[in-house]
Amino acid sequence: MHISYRWLARHLDLSGHDPASIARDLTLHVAEVEGFHRFAPALDAVVVGQVLSREPHPDADRLSLCQVDLGDGPPRAIVCGAANVAAGQTVAVAPVGALLPGDIEIRRAKIRGQVSEGMICSERELGVSDEQAGIWELPAGLGPGQTLTEALGGADWVFEIENKAITHRPDLWAHRGLAAELAALWGRPLLPMETRLPATGEGPDFAVRIATPHCPRYLALPIDGVRAERSPEWLRLLLLATGQRPIDQLVDVSNFVMLDLGQPNHLFDRDRVAGGIEVREARQGETMRTLDGESRSLQPGDVLICSDDQPVALGGVMGGEGSKVAADTRRLLLEVANFDAAAIRATAARLGLRTDASARFEKALDPGLPLDAAGHLVRLLSELQPGLSLPAAPTDIGTWRDPAMSLAFRPERARALLGIPLTDRDIARYLERLGFGIEGDGATWQVRVPSWRATGDVSIEEDLIEEVGRLHGYENIAEQPIRADLSPALPDRRRAVVRAAQDSLSGGPAFNEALTYSFIAEPVVRAIGAESEPYTEVVNAIAAGLDRIRRDIVPSLLGLVEPNLRHAEELRLFEIGKGSRVEDKDDWGKPAEVHQIGLVWSRPAAGTGAAFDDTVQLRLKGVVEQLLSAIDAPPPTWRPAAAASRPSWAHPGRSALAMADGPAGEVPLAFLGDIDPLVARRLGWAEGRETAAASIDIDVIVGLPIHRRVFKDLPRYPGVKIDVALAVDAMLPASELEAAVRRAGGDQVAKVELFDLYGGAQLGQGRKSLAYHVLLQSDSRTLSDADGQRFLAALEQEAARLGAELRRA
Template sequence: MRLSEAWLREWVNPDLKTQGVADCLTMAGLEVDSIEPVSPDLVNIVVGEIVEAAPHPDADRLQVCQVAVSAKKRLQIVCGASNARVGLKAPVALVGATLPGGMEIKKAKLRGVESFGMLCSVAELGLAEQADGLLELGDELKPGQSITKALELKDMAIDIDLTPNRGDCLSVAGIARELSALSATRLTPLKIKPVKPTIKTRLNVQLQADADCPHYVGRIIEGVDAAAVTPMWMQERLRRSGLRSLGPVVDVTNYILLELGQPMHAFDVAKLQGDIRVARSKGKTKLELLDGSKPTIESGTLLISDDKQALALAGIMGGQKSAVSDTTTDIFLESAYFAPSAIAGRARSLGLHTDSSHRFERGVDPQLQKDAIERATALLLDIVGGEPGPVIEKKLAPHMPKRKPVKLRHARVEKLLGIKLSATKVQRYIKGLGMETRVVTGGWRVTPPSYRFDIEREEDLIEEVARLYGYHNIPENTPHGVLEMRPAPEGLVSSHDIAAVLAARDYQEVITYSFTDQELQSKLDPDTHSVALANPIASDLAVMRTSLWPGLIKVIQHNLNRQQSRVRIFESGHRFVKKGKAAEEQQMLAGAVTGPVLAPSWDTKAREHDFFDLKGDLEALLGSTDSENSEFKFRAATHPALHPGQSAEILKQGEPIGWIGALHPKHQKELGLEQSIFLFEITMLSIQDTKIAQFREISRFPAIERDLAVVVDADVPASHVLTVVRQAAGSWLSDLQLFDDYRGEGIDSGRKSLGLGLILQDSSRTLKEVEVEGVLENVLQALQKQLGAELRQ
């Protein structure tokens, strides 16, 4: 909200300088972003009056003007402005003046005629970006008067950054109310008097969306001069508030918006056909708006229409077909209350953001509409003339918003603020904000004014008390609490430590949205019910994620589209699963890899990631939380998101905790991915909650290494072979590795050879050869008996 300090002081004038006013507002939560002069310094620029004007003897478009710059002094000035004429009062830059653009005014000859100054436009004074002709000043100004004084340019523009809940402060009146309460200064609001109708012309108004528009006020004014010039004082107030002049009728409606906070609109009566209707559209509609855009209006959008056509997007923007122009003679003024729920999001969905929608979305005072139309009528009659008709008012009382009383407890105020405040002071603060109070046991029953949509509960009222008391006046008290040192559980691995293991293995951590694309999620996880969002920010972010994989796949897709072929990423975050009417959250850890295993290097041959690379990384992670890696197992299984031949379920003590595998080729093709992607996902708690590490003394005795090559059926998982070996080898087996998997010449079809490396060691003595041979014999017998294995010859 940007406004003129001088305008604000007409409503409330505290004994504070400009910075004091800014500090007062800021400390109360209305943050002042900037304070700046409304005009550059205009030295040696005065009011002048053209008393004679003659054509230039050698230039068709120039005039030689005699300009009075005081009661006794005249200057000859050559001017090319089309509106230069006898009797016109305009700014004159005297010789020696420097204009805001840097031009220094000097005595000069223009086509042989001397000129002793310059008649100025509003743009040349730095008060507008462009202008047509000279700035026409009011007849009441006297020649020689400083232009700074004449236009009251000794003023500051205050720019306030308002939070979305303070729509009541989007006007001079709203800021004045706040400043009055904060500074304990008397408020002098406008005295708005009804304008008596002089004609009987009226339009019938039908409200067909009761809750969306329960209050609508209108009035016809006939015989207006829409081509009249908006007074300079109004143009200046608009300019200082960040708006430009667009013609007297539109300027007045914008002025009311800034002054009172009520958006208004004016229709050309000659372009209306029949009654005015306020209703939601029943189908898609095309409407050309004032900004020239032609959006498709979706069904259910609140519209202002007549019997034949849509006229305006209610609360957002008017239509071009019914717009007021310079030739308009009769206007219909509209001042309405539109519910925030009817406007919120509509402008954004159409790519629009207007001053009207900005206010209606936050809430406009539902009792303000009649005052606004009376004020606008009075201003219009002064500027464009005309004959006003009777005020047309439609009010649906049952649907008008009502402020509910809120109980405020004195003890609760003191407890939340941590200070002692007298009941008298609390009540004075609340009343100072225009709230009705009734004393009840232990406090007050407070009814907020109609314009305070943000006051709904006791804490809101306590915040108001704190604002008026002054946050800076509340002392800082260090809270006292009993602090007890507690060691972290030894059996719980922190998420930071888990992330550090993956980062050390060249993974990068990412953070993706907790909501995702329903279509992609349904493909990857069709059996889990998603939690749908009531108001998604985008159509492809409509459901809460049931897995972290959709987000990781989109990250990889994003990188591949930017020629980043090697990606290794992980994420820890929640997934959300629908359980009946409720949603269950579960902390997950997921990762994804694609492209070369190693970054390009001159001495390393490139190799693409495969299933076992990812499995190895995951085993390293699991091994970091379980020193013997004995709790975790991988079991071949199928998952809708994964390649049926390259996927496995991850188990902990026999219970499923996650999945690992390659993205299913079908999904890979649908997503347009040219590289294979390998994924894992595991519940975070399963790797955080682990056994306390058991430490053993390192054996001082030598270890004995033995290799075995055993032949088994091709469909026997290597993990089964390793399990049998561990069980048969007993306590002397300190390490076991699978170092070879061979199928081909010398091995029967349907069989494979697995190379096993065993390390045997005892912590109390050196093992004898006969003992080692005994262990190997036990292993071979167990493999032959349980898996039909045989020693490879």
């Protein structure tokens, strides 16, 4: 959320506090400020100019030659390409030497033969807005030569507030609320603000009916005699600084009140809702077109604002296309309502339509705020348009009640929890500055919680104690050494595995750790072909399409590949997390959790001249083996993965399981496989890449005995190196052939390394040849050629049992 320094100054005297100190105070006492920046700093270098004359450029149809008074001497000749420049205008001029956004320096130049001594600027060229339709025409009466910063009210800074820090504080989603926090912190009064509704006419009440419990309060106020005109610069600049796009006075004042007080509101063209207003829930299958032009499919639970039974707004989220304010609107209906937070959150999440309004209603707004917001809006609009009138009093109905309440509070309890010797007077002063009322004295007080803090934020005594500590300043609490009996924590094998895995993968393999949601997106489920698998469903999904919990880690990583490959050619990701298996139950009857390490490696495919083992899958196999060793898992035996054990994303012919002996037989430690090309296309990956993924089962590994790596002395005697090649059936796993090599050499086999894979016509149909480097070594003597011959003879017999043939030169 963006907050304007100049806007805060409308509510509080900021003297003595620069933007840096305000950012510090907010971070320490209110909410984290992620950063702050100067708004449109180019305004310091740009001055006010008066266009004295405009003549067509003699040599260019689309250019004008202007004489512009800058207040410091003779008029400047400036060539301008904007179609809307005219004599008599007050404009923004970048004089020679000014530096504009993009490091553009203005210089004296000849443009089609005419000297130009500056530049008449648009808002876009100054970094104020995206408006580029023409030059920025300033209000008449500004003195030529002033910098725009001086002429338009002074410099502004924008504070970037971390939204997650204020999700429990609806009052802080407004400039007035944040100013109140600073006022309490500094001991200064808020500047007065008149929000009483002006006198209204005695016309009939506008017809409003509420037919849903999701709308506790609805206020409707008719306003006549309005015009959709351009807003004054002070209003436009404040909105622009906070990320809003100015439209016209009607829309801008509506947005201003929302950002000022935190209460969303909506303006209808009253002629388009002449049938009155009904607030009801949507019917199954009902649709409406919102202000963004999108057709929305609705369902029961969504709040609709209707006129003549036709939806005119999606309550608490966005207005409707058919009732919006237009250039010819003269009669308004102002809506200021209070909606149920959970209902608005559910609608916005399901539709993927989170707006400034819904973000505030989701926080449980003070139901007492609508009348103040209505009065504030009318007074602001009447200052801009003195001719408007209120033909009737507001229709203000609903079942709402004031949420203000009292809580028992013990000062001694506050001192004990905070660990500081605050006096009762200090505690009372802090609470009263924040708007709390104090009744009684002695050991227990009654503290009155104001309505704007009582909708879910402050509900127990500890909340009040937190307020005292926050205003006092946690940084002002002296550090004290912890005095407690400390005992070492019990060893946790799972935690040790996770830590070792993080160290191993982020080291030599250079994998980056990802942290994803436990939910899996609907498009990813469809892309990997896993729609038929059982999932644990989420009732209150945080966003549309995230209504199920993932079963495994790898699919979450697959969803990250395409966006991350926009920034790098090669991608190595891992995540350590949980999946949910709804078909299995834990001890409490809930869906069982599975703990996994997921890995994904994607890179451009190797060229035709690459080595046989230069594939991403074999490289990832090495990473998995290194990882298993690092987490004290037993050495794996690799076997082809059967269809039943192969996930939907894996290539059917290029996947394997890492098996190990467990207490009751073999258990799978890990799965490794290439990504199915069809899955890759569905995920939108570019052609010409190879991607492999792996999944390591932490639960299985934790259940096995720790496999300790034992140091082995360096060999005392030289070994014998023998290269062997074996022709076998193409479907025989390499792991079985390697095991045969090791059996043939027995204890003398120190190392077996596959170095070549060959297939050719001379081998016969369905045959392949695997070549190995074999190192034979003894701990007691130097081996001779005779030992090598005995090994080859034994290997020939082992190979024959597998239907293999020892190839000889």
